[in-house]
Amino acid sequence: MRARTFTESGRRAQIVRAAIEVIAEAGYAKASFSRIAKQAGLSSTGMISYHFAGKDDLLAACVTEIEEITGAFMQPRIDAAVGHVAQLRAFVEANVELVGEHPAEIRALIDLVKNAGSQSAGVNGRLALFEEHFRTGQAAGAFGPLDPRTTALAFTSGLDAVVATAAAAGLAPTELTRIGRELADLYVRATAPESAGGSA
Amino acid sequence: MRARTFTESGRRAQIVRAAIEVIAEAGYAKASFSRIAKQAGLSSTGMISYHFAGKDDLLAACVTEIEEITGAFMQPRIDAAVGHVAQLRAFVEANVELVGEHPAEIRALIDLVKNAGSQSAGVNGRLALFEEHFRTGQAAGAFGPLDPRTTALAFTSGLDAVVATAAAAGLAPTELTRIGRELADLYVRATAPESAGGSA
Amino acid sequence: MRARTFTESGRRAQIVRAAIEVIAEAGYAKASFSRIAKQAGLSSTGMISYHFAGKDDLLAACVTEIEEITGAFMQPRIDAAVGHVAQLRAFVEANVELVGEHPAEIRALIDLVKNAGSQSAGVNGRLALFEEHFRTGQAAGAFGPLDPRTTALAFTSGLDAVVATAAAAGLAPTELTRIGRELADLYVRATAPESAGGSA
Amino acid sequence: MRARTFTESGRRAQIVRAAIEVIAEAGYAKASFSRIAKQAGLSSTGMISYHFAGKDDLLAACVTEIEEITGAFMQPRIDAAVGHVAQLRAFVEANVELVGEHPAEIRALIDLVKNAGSQSAGVNGRLALFEEHFRTGQAAGAFGPLDPRTTALAFTSGLDAVVATAAAAGLAPTELTRIGRELADLYVRATAPESAGGSA
DNA sequence: AATGAATGAGCCTTCATTCAT
DNA sequence: CATGAATGAAGGCTCATTCAT
Incomplete structure (x- = not known):
């Protein structure tokens, strides 16, 4: 007797799970239906086509x-931060720490974004969100004379790379915390208002 | 004993050129031997297998x-810069401006790195070079309290993303120069010694 | 013991109807169980297999x-005709006019006959009926020196082709009537006794 | 050592041959690449895709x-006939006799026309040719008051049906000749000018 | 050196059918 | 009666690679 039906038909969720595992372990390029079916314990790829409209789906x-999954982990931490700078730091640190909680999902997501990124609303959404964050923060005096678009692009990609490397390396939580702090420091320094040290 | 020149024999070079064009135009995923052969004006893929040990090769x-190609453009500019900070700036600016000179090559390279990056000596070499640059620069007092490895990772990836976006957008040279400066500014600010503004 | 009416149980009839619509609109080749199920508003193809022994069924x-359906339209008209020649004419004209009444059914039937024709009792029945009609009519002096079998074959197929083309073209009733008359004229002329006009 | 290379690459012709055989024996619907490959003695379907752009090709x-093939048999006989009526007869008789020479090709062609007919230039060409033949013949007084389009449609389809049935039955040449003459007689009678018997 | 035919595995998708519920 | 998940085979097609010539 099964109890899981709240989100998906059960099988759907199972297939998604298997696909994520395959992408995390073998990479996007190797994530064929047959490999995913095997991972899911299905006897044929037809089952996947039955539950999904196609590979894109x-x-x-x-x-x-x-x-x-990642939103559930990160959103509360970001929301808890007050101010533009604190939120930037929270985002970065939460993202890196997330690796300790869901390494496979992170690795899979980054691979997915790399290979099918431009179509994803979520991905472009994050970029736009960063850009907007820098723009409003700049107006509020929280950030210095940066180019919002370029900065958003460089930071999100840099963050992804750090996260991907950390995920691949299987680092310990304490090490993740340290790296997250280092990266956040770097980004905060890069975006600080010019009179950081103060004129006085 | 083969007479191949220090770069490539004629056929090899022709195939490499075609492969780069295909990757730049259609993407890594579509870069099959048959597509490359067609681009090179070859009648069969056998020729490619004959000249290369395999697809990886x-x-x-x-x-x-x-x-x-990119080294020939960038190296003189980097060498012309004196000091750790100036060299960092030169690298970033040269890399972005490079997009105006060799957009196809840049697009291809970034796609290649994305999909086969971890195996490439050149890619890992650049990462190690950055890391070493930060380490020695830090010792020399040119850089602040950053983590060399994390910073190298974030910066190279961020730079790649900016470059890739610029290459895809087909920006004008003046715009490229501006973006390169913005990004260099960002990185220089991020890595500046703590007493940047000074108490005095 | 099942209570199925002399035609079909409700579900069976619904599925048959949907199948006819699909064949008429998309053609025999595209008439898969899933397409038919969708057309019938059924959520699964299992329902079709449950009600029918197989696709052939x-x-x-x-x-x-x-x-x-077609018999209900044509039979009275054929029965109303007296004599072999008149009945041949009635059959042809009724068949062409039928296109105006049941275009979808006609299109479907012709596609079905094309693709599974030789197995159908009805199709072979019509052929045998024509052949017999020519044989008896010939004995009665209504038809000339024709080969009953060859004539039956050529006429039924020719009629089908004209009907199929008319159905695909969506002709107006008056045009259908004209074409039916033309074809009937042709067939009557072809089968007329030799001394038809005969002076002698 | 093989000698055939004048038309196709040899393999191409062999595959076409195998496809024709499969269609003739098993029907259009069963003519899959794997079946054709097996018939051709090929180890995989990939070979077919290598030589042809796709199934349509x-x-x-x-x-x-x-x-x-059929043109080589029929054209001389049609060309040898003088006058519209004689040419109609020649076409019909040649077409039926052709069954004795190339039964498999005929069966395959009819199946091909049935299933992909509307795209074929040759098929529509024959219909247009018949229609034009009736039109000019009518103007020349060779044919009676028929509708060229309807007649062309009915005759070509009727002819196909007779030919297909004859091909399936494997009739003897003498029987084919008889059937061809019967059908030609039928068509000639059907299209004769009204005053056929003449006043005299 | 170079060719082009051949291979065999793999791709995603659709199919008719079955079966536990 | 009815559902919908599951099956296994087959579909056309592309792929990197091999090999005789």
């Missing part, structure tokens, strides 16, 4: 699923 | 070829 | 259903 | 090949 479901 | 040759 | 039921 | 090549 399955991959989109993976992205959605992972973003739900 | 061809792709590695592409990376090498591109790195030679 | 369903298609046979379609043929039967259509023949019942 | 292969089938078109089959039609072309068959039309070349």
